[in-house]
Amino acid sequence: MKTLNESFRSKFADIFIKLDRDYPTHIPVGVMIEIVFEASKKVGIDSYSVLKRCHFTEEEIRGYFERLGKRTEI
Numbered sequence: 001m002k003t004l005n006e007s008f009r010s011k012f013a014d015i016f017i018k019l020d021r022d023y024p025t026h027i028p029v030g031v032m033i034e035i036v037f038e039a040s041k042k043v044g045i046d047s048y049s050v051l052k053r054c055h056f057t058e059e060e061i062r063g064y065f066e067r068l069g070k071r072t073e074i
Contacts, residue, residue, distance in 0.1 A: 033061070
């Protein structure tokens, strides 16, 4: 878990994501998108850009935004 936190921190120094020590090593895509989306909102960085940099697919991002009720032009 420490390595995952450090890896993420090195790529996105402005976004703080803290995963508890007991967090499962396998995180479903939908949960990870939500974690990244919420973290990017907190620091005011464009969520779509951050999700793309995290290598989520267009389909995964579109699906997440649609679940939020947000229409996108993706």
